[in-house]
Amino acid sequence: MFSQRIDGLQPSPIRAVLGVIDRPGMVSFAGGLPATQMLPEWSGSLTQDVMQYGPSEGDPDLRAVVADRLRGMGVDAPPDRVMILSGSQQGIDLVAKLVIDAGTRTAVEFPTYLAALQVFRFYGARFVDVGTAAAAAALAYVVPTFGNPTGRCASAAERDALARTCLASGTILFEDDPYRELAYETVDRRPIVARMSGGSWIYQGSFSKTFAPGLRIGFLAASDDLFAPLLMLKQAVDLHSSRLSQRIVHDAVTAPDWPARLSALAAFYRTRRDCFGRQLHRHFSDLADWDEPSGGLFFWLRLKREIDTRTLLDEAIACGVAFMPGEAFYPNAPVLGTMRLNFSHADAGDADRGLAVLADLIREHRR
Incomplete structure (x- = not known):
């Protein structure tokens, strides 16, 4: 009934996680979501063309x-x-x-x-x-x-x-x-x-x-x-x-303020990156290693004790936190014990709360 290539088609894990981020109180480190307050408000004239x-x-x-x-x-x-x-x-x-x-x-x-x-x-x-x-x-x-x-x-x-x-x-x-x-x-x-x-x-x-x-x-x-x-x-x-x-x-x-917008955007996310990095050191210093990104939207964590982070996801979502297990990003055999955390979307208070929840879940799995 379907083509042979459908046999190998798997649902996107990021799409599945993004489906829960609008729940009230959910802290999302999952998708590369921009900060809502940095999205533009647009007003302009539309022509028929x-x-x-x-x-x-x-x-x-x-x-x-x-x-x-x-x-x-x-x-x-x-x-x-x-x-x-x-x-x-x-x-x-x-x-x-x-x-x-x-x-x-x-x-x-x-x-x-x-x-x-x-x-x-x-x-x-x-x-x-x-x-x-x-x-x-x-x-x-x-x-x-x-x-x-x-x-x-x-x-x-x-x-x-x-x-x-x-x-x-x-x-x-x-x-x-x-x-x-x-x-x-x-x-x-x-x-x-x-x-x-x-x-x-x-x-x-x-x-x-x-x-x-x-x-x-x-x-x-x-x-x-x-x-x-x-x-x-x-x-x-x-x-x-x-x-x-x-x-x-x-x-x-093409608006005159576009360069200023890009500068403000980078400055805003630099501040969020720096804050997120300090929070990671507070909650994850004994659990994982990472490098501070010089740009972009993500921290990549390598857990010091290997676990399959896919097993944490449902528990984390039940506790009000979403993240991306790192195993999904490997093309062949997955490497266990990795996580991608987005730092651009959650504000400082939500990020601190979410990282504390994730750290507790990982410690529980280690025990």
């Missing part, structure tokens, strides 16, 4: 803005090779459709973004480590800037090395970069694809972390050999992304 069908590639004005900013980062991305997406998850699906068949070697970080793993598995990917086997893969997918789930930022040397590997081997590089504007320290954020003149690449970004996730607007740019087939794939599933959402985003990112 935004209610009409539009081009599959996206609104020309928004594509031009994205192209200008990408070229400012060194990416070879003229407007005619920029596509507006219905959320960056759509970009992951399009790339998987383009490249992955059953058994296709797909190089990823261990661990990596679990929603990308879900899509790649659906199309039959065979996962290998991007650090050791990128040259043998058809596709290399990375989140090098404030990665999800670890928060880690790749060094310039690591970025250069991966670019050289993909150029030499012909591996398509897929760089997913939704967190780059949420930088709290000075680090190298120059895209890997900006180091790949002549190679095959896709670069993807999002407005969800800097503006409003409910609008579901992302974008991708691609090398000349990949853009046309990606556009045909988008046309097969999605006539075009919401023109209303695109107009709202365009008006926001």
